[in-house]
Amino acid sequence: MNWKSEILAAQHRISGYAQVTPVMTSKIPGYPIELKLEQMQHTGSFKARGAFNTLISSDVPEAGVVAASGGNHGAAAAYAAQALGYPAKIFVPELAGPSKIALIKQTGADLSVVSGEYANALTAAQAHEQATGAMQIHAYDAPATVAGQGTCFAEWDAQGLEADTVLVAVGGGGLIAGALAWFDGARKVVAVEPETSCALNAALKAGEPVDVSVSGIAANALGARRIGQICFDLAQGMSSVLVIDEAIAEAQQMLWKAHRILVEPAGAAALAALTSGAYQPEPGERVAVLICGGNIAPDPLAG
Template sequence: MTDWTADIESAAQRIAGHAAVTPVLNTTAFDLGFPVEMKLEQMQHTGSFKARGAFNTLLAGGVPKAGIVAASGGNHGAAAAFAARALGHPARIFVPEMAGASKIALIRATGADLSVVPGEYANALEAAQDYEAKTGAMQIHAYDAPLTIAGQGTCMREWEEQGLQADTVLIAVGGGGLIGGALAWLNGRRKVVAVEPATSCALNAALKAGEPVDVSVSGVAANALGARRIGSICYDLASRVGVTSVLVEDDAITKTQHQLWQRARQLVEPAGATALAALTSGAYRPEPGERVAVLICGANVAPDPFLTET
């Protein structure tokens, strides 16, 4: 069995000085009747938690002359390209058309070699795997790789160091990298609620089926949470450690996205609002006295109000 605590501790030491330490906000701004502690991971480099796993993978060593390759709905590609540039490696990023102009522009700004492919994330992953086979470039998987999971696990480790008091942490789920890292670090010490859009729910479907299964993906958060199949590492952790799975509708996500800006001045993409939407919509109702926290994961809103080029 993987010693995730040791792996995440090593990752934290490895990425120190490369990944940002993101702040925590305690607020009653959402009129829930109880306070919410939020970790603002959307303030990480390139606007999402993904930089943690990217830096951990690259700093672990063994990057070939061909550099790195990654497939992404947008956020992971931007983070992998950012980390590669910071460490002096060439990067080739594959994204689906649904990534959108804002995230495509963000990746291009890193100087990476970018390919936009038709279809969904799964199609971009196939193209990236073909490129890996042809060139020998290092594949940085968006979520289903031990170094990625360990890197993302540093987020929860950091939050506990910052004094996290919650009994329950709500985390949005796409392919499972962020919540997988959290489950690996916490190892059952706190309740974890997995929040997915009703139209992109790979973990929920896997838990019902008893194994990872393919799902269709669509909706407002699909370019960040649109994995067709949950990662095997996340599924194994969720099955072993235990997770509560809830679904939220697109209108709840969009409403919460607006509330985050209007009430807390946090500009986030739909994926970044998804976990909080479980509280604001009532999809998850805490027990009396249950202390809750929400991990805000992404800031790459579309359309980007400050985008000057595509």
């Protein structure tokens, strides 16, 4: 697959639907880094890119769309479906939390909350797909999803990205697959995962995707039990680091104190690799961090 052409086609497709998110320079780790603020995307995460690309490039059946999500993908899929006039059925696990569940409800989608973790929601979504003929929008392991997420990095390049190295948080792998597909070795891409939700790191060590247990403060966004095959195929030989929950929470606080940027734990995970020392740049290495999500729970401004 020619990923660059797929990503450029996706960028053209979703223009006018997805937000162009801002970039900035920060000195939070003690040295300058570039940030892209993708938590300012529709529904508070990068996920809207893949959802819009999937829907616009597909023949959506009368039954509409169905998605399983830890929260952010469900909100994005529901938002994109509403914007394009399609019915949406969304399944989320209980661990999605009240803030993300409320966000999905606001779109008007038909929402079902299932017990357990993301894998349980995916099973329910697949059953709904079989029963109704609805189109599944996969959260991360589908070419249209990956190409849509890749538009984030094509956009960043056009905004003047200078970094040698880009740090990206990983759940199921759709976002970092988009980064790897777009940069294609032109920039170093570093995967950052919580120690307690590390499907990509485990897969790279095992030589194949494997099931992992999922827990921790970022589990409702980075809590995929198994890395996507597309991501795994693109990720061979890449750098992968792990961070602890305390480091993620500290990075959240640093973003707020330094810039008044409020993000969910997943949104601060990649930054935590720098602030905790889990990833230490070489002298002169220029570094960038993708801030991926802002749906903090509980919603600090909820009435």
